[in-house]
Amino acid sequence: MEQKLVALSGNEAVAYAFKQARPHVAAAFPITPQTEMMHKYAEFVANGESTTEMILVESEHSAMSAAIGSAAAGARTFTATSSAGFALMWEVVYIAASLRLPICMAMVNRALSGNINIHCDHSDSMGGRDAGWLHLFSENAQESYDNSIMAWRIAEHMDVRLPVMVNYDGFIISHTADALYMLPDDAAWKFIGKYNAAYTLLNPEKPITVGPLDLTDYYFEHKTSQMAAYEKAPAIIQQVSDEFADLTGRRYGFAEEYKLDDAEMVMVLLGSSAGTCKDVIDEYREKGVKVGLLKLRTFRPFPAAYLAKVLGGRKAVCVLDRSASFGGQGGPLFTETRSAMYGQQVPVHGYIYGLGGRDFDLRQAATVIENLKKVAAGGEIADINLLGVRL
Numbered sequence: 001m002e003q004k005l006v007a008l009s010g011n012e013a014v015a016y017a018f019k020q021a022r023p024h025v026a027a028a029f030p031i032t033p034q035t036e037m038m039h040k041y042a043e044f045v046a047n048g049e050s051t052t053e054m055i056l057v058e059s060e061h062s063a064m065s066a067a068i069g070s071a072a073a074g075a076r077t078f079t080a081t082s083s084a085g086f087a088l089m090w091e092v093v094y095i096a097a098s099l100r101l102p103i104c105m106a107m108v109n110r111a112l113s114g115n116i117n118i119h120c121d122h123s124d125s126m127g128g129r130d131a132g133w134l135h136l137f138s139e140n141a142q143e144s145y146d147n148s149i150m151a152w153r154i155a156e157h158m159d160v161r162l163p164v165m166v167n168y169d170g171f172i173i174s175h176t177a178d179a180l181y182m183l184p185d186d187a188a189w190k191f192i193g194k195y196n197a198a199y200t201l202l203n204p205e206k207p208i209t210v211g212p213l214d215l216t217d218y219y220f221e222h223k224t225s226q227m228a229a230y231e232k233a234p235a236i237i238q239q240v241s242d243e244f245a246d247l248t249g250r251r252y253g254f255a256e257e258y259k260l261d262d263a264e265m266v267m268v269l270l271g272s273s274a275g276t277c278k279d280v281i282d283e284y285r286e287k288g289v290k291v292g293l294l295k296l297r298t299f300r301p302f303p304a305a306y307l308a309k310v311l312g313g314r315k316a317v318c319v320l321d322r323s324a325s326f327g328g329q330g331g332p333l334f335t336e337t338r339s340a341m342y343g344q345q346v347p348v349h350g351y352i353y354g355l356g357g358r359d360f361d362l363r364q365a366a367t368v369i370e371n372l373k374k375v376a377a378g379g380e381i382a383d384i385n386l387l388g389v390r391l
Contacts, residue, residue: 119357
């Protein structure tokens, strides 16, 4: 498949991907650093390049509420948000998943207050990790674009029917120009396909009720059906990713395994920081240090069995979280990973880094590897460590 090499910011790349899905409705409210993504999409609509009905609402809570109404009516629907905007959606984020509505959302990761901060960390999306959405993470603009194409196929599959958020790091990816390959519009549309709504509120011949009172008689059963959909999601994510690889040559799964074949020590993380780690891993490989990286793409559903298989037998594993879990035993990714590794004799320690946009640099990545070497040699370090903080 011939593809066009372009230079776009992450926000522009995701806007193009969503346009290629030909959605019927977009519900929009601005918040930094998501705003430019919806600005670009509004430009498509204003120029006649898209027939999407844009609904400009008064808050993020209203944006998700409008998306829910649109999707329940049978329309292909998307929205976007960041940080406090996602937090304001909180009530209706759960409803979108509970109603099994295949809404797609660009989540431009930004720190939550307080104090007020507009820069990147993962505290926003991690706050919604148990809301019933699927979470895809991206390292760069190319992955943000690709995930935003695949998200529709995953969300709308009849075995899934769950909303999907595409996560990409605020300012680091959203506002940085990057080179990426983009599918022709016709090819992207053919891959995504026409939307077939499972049901619609607008068919008087088949009336349905959406969101009724659900007390002790059936609430538990409805939650069980959501859990069952999550169990089917990994197979669909893999299937869609394989078909995308056949089309584009870019292969995705649950994670990227970077120099893992013979790695004795492994770093685990999400998002754009993977690029920094890869550079430092390359330097240590030249010195003969067998270290590798596991960059997760899917955080929900969490690929626990895959993780346990890939990390089993290593001498040391560390997990880097760009989010704190206050009062918990480390960051969200660390606790999930350590749980997945339960019963294996592999030491796992964690790091909190990059909160509020604090730089994650080569020196910090090297510190992590030096600590991995220490643990692999039988030494000990703290279970949870802080990187780049001024104490």
